[in-house]
Amino acid sequence: MIAIASVTKTFDSGKGRRHLALADISLDIAAGEFVSILGPSGCGKSTLLYIVGGFIPPSTGAVLVKGARVSGPSPDRGPVFQEFALFPWKTVLGNVMYGLERQGVRRAQATARARELIAMVHLGGYESFYPKELSGGMKQRVAIARTLAYGPSILLMDEPFGSLDAHTRTRLQNDLLEIWERDRKTVMFVTHSVEEAVFLSDRIVMMSRSPGRVKDVIAIDLPRPRSRADLLLDRRFQDYVVNIERLMEEPAPEPRR
Numbered sequence: 591m592i593a594i595a596s597v598t599k600t601f602d603s604g605k606g607r608r609h610l611a612l613a614d615i616s617l618d619i620a621a622g623e624f625v626s627i628l629g630p631s632g633c634g635k636s637t638l639l640y641i642v643g644g645f646i647p648p649s650t651g652a653v654l655v656k657g658a659r660v661s662g663p664s665p666d667r668g669p670v671f672q673e674f675a676l677f678p679w680k681t682v683l684g685n686v687m688y689g690l691e692r693q694g695v696r697r698a699q700a701t702a703r704a705r706e707l708i709a710m711v712h713l714g715g716y717e718s719f720y721p722k723e724l725s726g727g728m729k730q731r732v733a734i735a736r737t738l739a740y741g742p743s744i745l746l747m748d749e750p751f752g753s754l755d756a757h758t759r760t761r762l763q764n765d766l767l768e769i770w771e772r773d774r775k776t777v778m779f780v781t782h783s784v785e786e787a788v789f790l791s792d793r794i795v796m797m798s799r800s801p802g803r804v805k806d807v808i809a810i811d812l813p814r815p816r817s818r819a820d821l822l823l824d825r826r827f828q829d830y831v832v833n834i835e836r837l838m839e840e841p842a843p844e845p846r847r
């Protein structure tokens with residue numbers, strides 16, 4: 591589904607200074623796979639997601655989606671980024687319908703579909719609320735519903751639950767998994783939480799400190815559907831979390847030249 595082929599990214603930081611943010615990233619992601627990306631702050635996780643989303647171009651290398659080279663954003667690759675705020679002047683329903691209407695879906699149909707999605711993220715009853723009347727977790731749910739409305743086959747999620755309290759975060763993780771189990775979208779999910787990554791993912795890509803490289807790819811062989819309560823008691827889950835946390839503490843090996 592997604593082929594990231596020898597992608598590098600160099601940013602021009604002015605006055606002739608250049609910063610190598612991503613060094614030779616190669617990664618293949620299968621259709622329906624849930625892949626998380628873990629790595630220290632500044633290692634290029636967001637940059638990688640923006641490149642896959644087509645929001646910024648790679649300096650060298652390419653990203654192929656379904657065999658076609660990514661050259662810009664597409665509704666088939668839905669971003670859930672914290673900085674992509676909701677429209678404050680639109681209600682919950684209006685925010686979720688926006689994408690459907692832009693795709694030319696008729697109003698009655700768009701309303702029905704948007705209501706379905708709002709129910710799916712457990713916000714039924716809040717259709718006429720404005721973003722400022724919602725909590726952080728509720729806004730994040732609206733953002734997810736709005737992205738799902740486009741019907742993307744790929745979800746690009748950049749720390750979507752990072753700013754939420756632990757309880758809300760757990761609920762949204764469960765909701766996301768439920769949605770994912772239902773229609774098996776391909777997900778790239780950036781997080782700083784090892785537990786969150788293990789709970790959600792089929793594979794975890796560990797990146798090394800700047801310039802970002804793929805340090806390790808770990809398959810998470812835990813049964814699905816997953817329940818957080820069961821997993822917390824599961825020895826295999828605990829082992830994954832502890833081992834990955836240890837790996838993250840290890841300094842990256844010096845790159846060979």
Ligand SMILES: Nc1ncnc2c1ncn2[C@@H]1O[C@H](COP(=O)(O)OP(=O)(O)OP(=O)(O)O)[C@@H](O)[C@H]1O
Binds near residue numbers: 601609632638
């Ligand atoms: N537009 C830009 N111009 C210049 N440098 C940039 C730009 N965007 C990112 N960088 C640099 O690229 C590197 C990677 O940034 P990025 O935001 O991808 O890291 P990250 O892994 O997402 O970090 P965090 O975990 O803190 O979100 C950083 O050193 C950053 O300073």
Ligand SMILES: [Mg+2]
Binds near residue numbers: 635636
């Ligand atoms: Mg980031």
